[in-house]
Amino acid sequence: MLDVRLHKKLEDFALDAAFAADAGxxxxxxxxGAGKTMIAKMVAGLMTPDNGHIRLNDRVLFxxxxxxxxxxxxxxxxxxxxxxxxxxxxxxxGNLTYGAGRKGGASGKIPFDRVVDILGIGHLxxxxxxxxxxxxxxxxxxxxxxxxxxxxxxxxxPLSSLDDGRKAEILPLIxxxxxxxxxATLYISHAIEEITRLADTLVLLEKGAVKAVGPASELLNRLxxxxxxxxxxxxTLLETSVVQYDRAHSLLTVATEQGNHLYLTGxxxxxxxxxxxxxxxxxxxIATTPPTSLSILNHFEGxxxxxxxxxxxxxxxxxxxxxxxxxxxxxxxxxxxxxxKGSPVWALVKSVTLSRH
Amino acid sequence: xxxxxxxxxxxxxxLKVAVFCIALSFLxxxxxxxxxxxxxxxxxxxxxxxxxLPIVLPPVVVxxxxxxxxxxxxxxxxxxLEQFGVSxxxxxxxxxxxxxxxxxxxxxxxxxxxxxxxxxxLETAALTLGRSRPMVFLTITLPLILPGILAGLTLxxxxxLGEFGATITFVANIPGETRTLPVAIYSLLQVPxxxxxxxxxxxxxxxxxxxxxxxxxxxARRSVRRLGSA
Numbered sequence: 001m002l003d004v005r006l007h008k009k010l011e012d013f014a015l016d017a018a019f020a021a022d023a024g025x026x027x028x029x030x031x032x033g034a035g036k037t038m039i040a041k042m043v044a045g046l047m048t049p050d051n052g053h054i055r056l057n058d059r060v061l062f063x064x065x066x067x068x069x070x071x072x073x074x075x076x077x078x079x080x081x082x083x084x085x086x087x088x089x090x091x092x093x094g095n096l097t098y099g100a101g102r103k104g105g106a107s108g109k110i111p112f113d114r115v116v117d118i119l120g121i122g123h124l125x126x127x128x129x130x131x132x133x134x135x136x137x138x139x140x141x142x143x144x145x146x147x148x149x150x151x152x153x154x155x156x157x158p159l160s161s162l163d164d165g166r167k168a169e170i171l172p173l174i175x176x177x178x179x180x181x182x183x184a185t186l187y188i189s190h191a192i193e194e195i196t197r198l199a200d201t202l203v204l205l206e207k208g209a210v211k212a213v214g215p216a217s218e219l220l221n222r223l224x225x226x227x228x229x230x231x232x233x234x235x236t237l238l239e240t241s242v243v244q245y246d247r248a249h250s251l252l253t254v255a256t257e258q259g260n261h262l263y264l265t266g267x268x269x270x271x272x273x274x275x276x277x278x279x280x281x282x283x284x285x286i287a288t289t290p291p292t293s294l295s296i297l298n299h300f301e302g303x304x305x306x307x308x309x310x311x312x313x314x315x316x317x318x319x320x321x322x323x324x325x326x327x328x329x330x331x332x333x334x335x336x337x338x339x340x341k342g343s344p345v346w347a348l349v350k351s352v353t354l355s356r357h
Numbered sequence: 358x359x360x361x362x363x364x365x366x367x368x369x370x371x372l373k374v375a376v377f378c379i380a381l382s383f384l385x386x387x388x389x390x391x392x393x394x395x396x397x398x399x400x401x402x403x404x405x406x407x408x409x410l411p412i413v414l415p416p417v418v419v420x421x422x423x424x425x426x427x428x429x430x431x432x433x434x435x436x437x438l439e440q441f442g443v444s445x446x447x448x449x450x451x452x453x454x455x456x457x458x459x460x461x462x463x464x465x466x467x468x469x470x471x472x473x474x475x476x477x478x479l480e481t482a483a484l485t486l487g488r489s490r491p492m493v494f495l496t497i498t499l500p501l502i503l504p505g506i507l508a509g510l511t512l513x514x515x516x517x518l519g520e521f522g523a524t525i526t527f528v529a530n531i532p533g534e535t536r537t538l539p540v541a542i543y544s545l546l547q548v549p550x551x552x553x554x555x556x557x558x559x560x561x562x563x564x565x566x567x568x569x570x571x572x573x574x575x576x577a578r579r580s581v582r583r584l585g586s587a
Contacts, residue, residue: 076487089501
């Protein structure tokens with residue numbers, strides 16, 4: 001449990017943010033210059049707020065009124081920086097174990113071999129950081145922070161220094177680590193792709209102020225927040241569980257918490273396995289009659305809960321189809337179909353757009 | 358060429374003085390380098406100036422100050438004599454004192470540059486991994502500035518071998534006690550017909566300088582290789 005209230009005034013910028021984060025991964029999301037990294041640094045003790053407080057579980061790390069300011073080294077907060085910051089004179093193994101002696105770390109054990117295994121760095125252990133590629137270095141940096149058994153892991157745009165290929169490679173690893181060790185994490189990012197993939201709780205930050213805090217799946221569906229969460233990849237986050245797998249067609253059937261079934265292509269998963277899906281608003285089509293003779297497998301009956309004008313001739317819709325679902329269509333279609341709040345509609349989602357990375 | 362006993366004395370004395378000199382200067386140089394590179398404090402500029410004085414002052418003037426301060430009736434010298442019965446006048450310890458003062462800025466500057474070249478982000482990262490500041494200094498900072506320390510100590514060693522002005526002013530020219538290589542060369546130059554002996558000492562000086570530089574290069578390369586690929 002992390003509870004912060006931070007205030008700091010710089011020459012041309014003021015941060016005034018308060019939020020609480022439970023276990024799981026809390027993402028701080030916002031455009032560049034919103035003050036995300038400042039929050040990360042303050043929580044870790046790398047920057048001092050003018051006033052406010054930082055509490056982690058049962059410890060007060062900072063309190064301006066009580067004049068408490070625990071040093072970085074005693075906060076038990078692991079930090080993954082934008083750049084790897086590996087120690088050049090230590091081997092990969094030496095880097096990974098550098099913080100392993102930390103006192104009073106995470107309650108759950110984080111085994112060295114398992115971390116190395118997940119990150120796929122077993123063959124690099126005896127090398128020096130200079131001999132690694134960019135992606136390998138950042139993997140080691142993530143492992144190093146994790147193996148210091150912190151109470152809280154802060155990841156400050158850990159993928160931002162990498163190219164798209166490396167990002168796509170490392171993002172699933174972070175997801176696996178998160179699922180496996182369940183370490184409370186504060187994840188800083190301006191990439192909605194990373195947020196939708198990882199975030200349990202979302203803190204929306206703009207110009208140094210918190211716009212909204214809440215479960216990621218809720219916030220990402222809020223039309224009023226679309227200016228912040230929008231963009232090409234905006235969409236709905238669904239927590240689903242696997243119902244069955246059709247091996248002949250490589251087709252997974254999953255169920256939402258509300259009981260709707262969705263179909264998507266992908267590799268085999270055992271029944272009951274949890275799967276997080278993202279349906280991009282632009283991948284959802286709208287029909288006013290029940291669709292027949294269409295190739296689209298996923299269609300859901302429901303109605304328009306709310307709508308608002310989007311950018312450049314687009315209309316953003318929030319549908320209730322058993323679960324909340326956002327859709328983005330042209331304003332022209334919206335008008336010619338005569339849609340309005342409460343209109344009964346069918347939402348169509350191509351299965352291939354659901355394919356899970 | 359075989360060396361005369363006097364020449365051996367001179368060489369051994371010079372080496373002994375140089376070794377003691379860098380051993381004595383190292384920790385103060387490390388401390389001052391750290392203060393100047395890493396700390397902001399009142400009087401920093403003054404400390405910077407004082408630390409550089411031995412480079413810019415005429416060595417004879419430094420020798421004079423040493424005489425005043427460290428002489429048996431000097432503020433520090435008197436105290437040393439009273440408390441520990443140690444006198445620096447006219448013996449090799451005095452030479453060590455003089456060369457240490459003269460070599461100090463060279464050692465300090467090299468270490469300071471090394472401090473300034475260290476990526477402080479690495480130290481921050483080490484702190485987030487739960488290590489205390491002293492441990493971070495020992496495990497991160499110190500290994501990273503090691504090449505700079507080696508370069509500084511080599512410079513200091515060479516400086517100590519070559520120190521003349523402050524030494525002869527402070528502790529004079531006494532065979533077997535304060536007659537180091539440059540002092541010995543100077544003495545021989547005063548004696549007509551000793552050109553051959555002078556040349557021998559000059560050659561020895563050059564060889565020692567080369568050896569010191571070769572040693573430091575080798576050490577520096579070794580420490581660079583530690584950062585390289587497996």
